[in-house]
Amino acid sequence: MKPWKAYLIMMISLPVFWVIVIGLFHPPSFLLPPPKLVIRVLAEDKGVFWHHTKITLIGALTGYAVSNFIAVGLSIAFIYVNWLEDFFTPWTVVIKNVPFVAIASILVITLGDTPLPRIIIVVLVTFFPILANVTKGLKSVDQVLLDRMQTLNASKWQVFWKVRWSSAMPYYIAAHEIAFTGSIIGAIVAEWLFAREGLGFLIVRSMSQYRTDMLFAVTLIASALSVCAYLSVKLIEKRIYRWRKEISS
Numbered sequence: 125m126k127p128w129k130a131y132l133i134m135m136i137s138l139p140v141f142w143v144i145v146i147g148l149f150h151p152p153s154f155l156l157p158p159p160k161l162v163i164r165v166l167a168e169d170k171g172v173f174w175h176h177t178k179i180t181l182i183g184a185l186t187g188y189a190v191s192n193f194i195a196v197g198l199s200i201a202f203i204y205v206n207w208l209e210d211f212f213t214p215w216t217v218v219i220k221n222v223p224f225v226a227i228a229s230i231l232v233i234t235l236g237d238t239p240l241p242r243i244i245i246v247v248l249v250t251f252f253p254i255l256a257n258v259t260k261g262l263k264s265v266d267q268v269l270l271d272r273m274q275t276l277n278a279s280k281w282q283v284f285w286k287v288r289w290s291s292a293m294p295y296y297i298a299a300h301e302i303a304f305t306g307s308i309i310g311a312i313v314a315e316w317l318f319a320r321e322g323l324g325f326l327i328v329r330s331m332s333q334y335r336t337d338m339l340f341a342v343t344l345i346a347s348a349l350s351v352c353a354y355l356s357v358k359l360i361e362k363r364i365y366r367w368r369k370e371i372s373s
Contacts, residue, residue: 131351157337162344165337172326177345179322183239184311187246188304194247195254196296203262203288204280220252228317242314242322249310250303257299261292293364300357305350312346 139159145151146158153161166173202209224245231241265288273283315324323342330339 131355154334154336157340161337162340165341166344169338169341173341173345176322176326177349179319180308180311180315180324180346181349183242183314183322184246184307186239187243187311188250188307190243191247191250191303191307192254195251196258199255199258199262199292200284202259209259216252216255219248224248224313225317228314232318237318237320242311242319245314246307246310249313250307253303253306254296254299257295258292261295262288264295265291297357297361297364300360301354304353304357308346308349308353 142159146156198208198212202212227248228241228245231244235241269287270283273287278286311322312324312327315322316327317324319325323346326342327339330336330342
């Protein structure tokens with residue numbers, strides 16, 4: 125089955141299943157609102173949803189860019205300065221396993237109600253998968269290739285770009301599949317904890333007002349953003365490795 129067909133089936137089956145559940149069990153609308161009610165809320169309050177979605181996207185993309193810069197830089201440094209990995213690994217493990225609720229509380233106290241705590245939370249959520257995958261990719265180089273490049277008197281930059289980075293690219297793309305979608309979730313969780321804007325804030329407000337229709341609308345938007353993030357990574361992967369299809373054909 126073509127991937128686009130699978131996603132099309134999913135998009136069609138979800139509302140159908142939703143309607144079937146409502147038709148069979150007749151739950152009250154404040155527990156499970158009908159799709160038409162959620163669509164109406166999205167249409168009537170589209171300006172509000174767009175504003176908060178934009179805030180979430182800005183925080184997620186900014187934090188993700190910072191996370192990539194730090195993680196890739198550290199991974200490259202680990203290859204050329206061996207002791208750095210031994211020094212930083214315990215810190216990365218500790219940071220990864222500290223509850224984000226505790227970190228978020230500390231960030232709010234120290235930095236206040238600014239976009240910076242949200243960005244830091246996104247960095248913490250997405251940093252470790254990128255660091256681990258890129259480091260493993262850079263180390264998974266065939267030793268024969270390295271010996272061949274040395275025989276050809278290749279520079280360190282040529283060895284890195286033509287051998288090590290090419291070897292790490294599949295790992296880097298795999299990290300994006302996890303971390304890019306995680307950046308959206310991280311931004312929403314951060315907003316849910318302390319922000320006054322964004323989709324996470326809308327979730328809190330919907331819960332406090334018992335607006336299940338708005339809560340479902342926010343859930344649909346957040347799910348759509350995560351799916352789009354995943355599909356964009358798969359599209360980039362397909363473009364980078366389009367030569368595989370040409371060889372197989």
